[in-house]
Amino acid sequence: xxxxxxxxxxxxxxxxxxxxxxxxxxxxxxxxxxxxxxxxxxxxxxxxxxxxxxxxxxxxxxxxxxxxxxxxxxxxxxxxxxxxxxxxxxxxxxxxxxxxxxxxxxxxxxxxxxxxxxxxxxxxxxxxxxxxxxxxxxxxxxxxxxxxxxxxxxxxxxxxxxxxxxxxxxxxxxxxxxxxxxxxxxxxxxxxxxxxxxxxxxxxxxxxxxxxxxxxxxxxxxxxxxxxxxxxxxxxxxxxxxxxxxxxxxxxxxxxxxxxxx
Numbered sequence: 001x002x003x004x005x006x007x008x009x010x011x012x013x014x015x016x017x018x019x020x021x022x023x024x025x026x027x028x029x030x031x032x033x034x035x036x037x038x039x040x041x042x043x044x045x046x047x048x049x050x051x052x053x054x055x056x057x058x059x060x061x062x063x064x065x066x067x068x069x070x071x072x073x074x075x076x077x078x079x080x081x082x083x084x085x086x087x088x089x090x091x092x093x094x095x096x097x098x099x100x101x102x103x104x105x106x107x108x109x110x111x112x113x114x115x116x117x118x119x120x121x122x123x124x125x126x127x128x129x130x131x132x133x134x135x136x137x138x139x140x141x142x143x144x145x146x147x148x149x150x151x152x153x154x155x156x157x158x159x160x161x162x163x164x165x166x167x168x169x170x171x172x173x174x175x176x177x178x179x180x181x182x183x184x185x186x187x188x189x190x191x192x193x194x195x196x197x198x199x200x201x202x203x204x205x206x207x208x209x210x211x212x213x214x215x216x217x218x219x220x221x222x223x224x225x226x227x228x229x230x231x232x233x234x235x236x237x238x239x240x241x242x243x244x245x246x247x248x249x250x251x252x253x254x255x256x257x258x259x260x261x262x
Contacts (some may be wrong), residue, residue, distance in 0.1 A: 017216050018055065018077045020180040024212035025206065026145045026252050027057045030116065031199045033065060036111070039197075040139050040258065042067070046110035051099045051126070052117025056082030056092075058143065062113075063091045070109075076100045104133045108124045109173035111139050118142045119177055122190055140189075140261055144178065145201055145252040155250050158210075161238065165231040166219045178257065185257055190260060194259030201252040207239050210248060 036042040044066060050059045053071035055078050060070050063086050070093045071086075077095060086092040097103050099114070099121040112130045114121075130140055134258040150156050177184035185194055205213060214220050214235055221228035242248050 016222065017218065018081050019133040020212040020216035021078070022055050022081055024209050024216050025055075025057065025116075026067070026203045028061045028143065028145070028203055029199050029201045029254055030061070032090075032143070032254055032256060033198075035197055035256070036141065038139070040111075040204045043201060045111050047108065048111040048113055049102065049104060051102070051112060051114045051130075051184045052093075053082055054078045054115070054117065058113060058115030059092060059255060064088050065099060068090060068103065069093065070095060071098065072097055072102050100129055102129055102133060103242065106132050107135050107235065109133045109138060110135055113141045113143065113145045116145065122196055123184065127188055127261065134262055136262050137258070138262065141183075141256050141258040141259055143254065145254050145255070146178075146213075146255060148251040150251070154238055154248040157242070158214075158235075160251065161214070161231060161234045162217070164234070165221060165227050166217075167221075178255065189257075189259040192260050197256045197258070199254040199256075201254040203250045203252060204247045205250065206247050207236065207243075210235055210239050219229040 048069045050071045053073045059071045068091050083094050240253045
């Protein structure tokens with residue numbers, strides 16, 4: 001279980017970054033949806049709960065392909081962005097509540113999914129809640145877009161800029177629980193265990209997108225905060241040095257940790 005302060009301000013952490021998040025964060029590849037269909041048996045009749053749904057990026061992948069999704073998001077600005085994106089689709093249902101108390105009926109959900117969010121949850125309480133709302137054959141699928149570490153090019157310099165100007169990195173890094181030397185996933189999926197699948201997910205950004213990508217990160221300074229002006233200058237220089245046809249590339253691995261709790 002995370003320490004009591006591990007979720008410090010987690011429900012409001014991105015409130016002033018939603019615009020940047022929507023403009024610049026990578027979405028999820030179609031290959032991940034196909035994996036859910038072919039390996040996990042996702043069917044048209046299944047009902048998904050997207051926990052910590054944020055701006056709706058993961059919900060969108062399922063909703064736009066005809067699946068019913070209930071999106072659980074306690075942060076009002078992020079939830080509003082998700083509702084603006086998907087609110088006109090009858091397959092999308094939005095709820096103002098939390099991972100630990102979803103308000104969903106017992107045994108009503110076939111897939112619990114979470115994109116870029118599980119590391120903010122109280123793992124003991126949400127595990128009990130997921131077990132409660134899942135059907136006996138249901139899956140939990142925890143997903144992150146992880147930036148690849150490279151030795152050269154724009155992505156390398158972007159990572160250096162993040163390390164130079166970032167604050168609170170150790171606290172917010174989801175790798176704290178997904179690293180191979182972490183017991184977090186083993187404990188969460190105990191005793192049935194879990195597996196991992198990875199999917200290529202490249203992203204191409206113009207300069208505005210690069211700046212928005214940095215400003216979407218809760219551990220990097222916003223305009224008016226110490227270090228922001230210097231960070232933006234470093235980003236501009238790195239972009240100018242590495243852009244091709246007005247864009248740079250960031251490569252992500254979309255990693256899905258999946259298993260059953262029942």
